[in-house]
Amino acid sequence: MSFHIQQDFANLELNERAKTIWGSVWVELNGKPFPEAGWNDMPAAFIVELLSVANDFRKGATNTRQVRFFDGPYELTIGETQEKSIEIRAKNHDEQGATTVAGSNFAAIVRSAATSLLEACQARSWSENSDVRRLAANL
Template identity: 35%
Template sequence: MVEIDVDVESLSASRSGAIWGDVWFTMNGDPFPERGWNDLVIALLVEFQAALGVVDGGDSVRRVRFFDGPYWVEFESLGQGGVKISTNTGLVASCGKVEVEGLVRRLGELGRELVDACAAKGFEGSDDVKRLDRLSAR
């Protein structure tokens, strides 16, 4: 089982406008990179959505690197809507079509939550927020 979590209360913007927040995967009960991992959350969620969409569409493999730290997640098509998700720390989970659809839906929900939270904090002008808003179509 694979889940992705974001703590919208943790959002902050740097002077450059980059938006940071806590984001992590839970794979078969194990957090990755770790629970409460702080990274460029908006940009990362955009990359997760794009990669999962491409792989779910039949392309073979997409790797997404976290922006902070040496971590990455790899999405590999298993055919017929299934996806294998692995990390550079050795965590591996295979998702069937139903679970992939749920993960895609969850990424969209998280995207909308993040866009709303960014608007509430005055971060809505960021290009990453605008892109996430488009990907997380309401």
């Protein structure tokens, strides 16, 4: 079972008017992309939400959480199993796939994606953007 966060920084852009960062971000559950490969969304806001979940689980939280993609009806439902693994379910109007990973693996995957995104934003001199500050604060 596998979980990966995919990003493509080539099309990362800052919407100056809305102060939002847009770019390609999607997840892969057992090799299947969700919502789809190359999905254009707000990667900083999405990954901050994933970081919050990973940090909560690390602190002992056991409640199931939903993390929505900000464009479209797509979400991940993330919860801890009885075996202390993390179950991730992809949903739009119906379930699209699921996987289970070790809690430490989930946290490492999310932190790695967050670190890569933070570095890409800092390289573009976006460190003062509110989403970038939240990203840095949650790492």
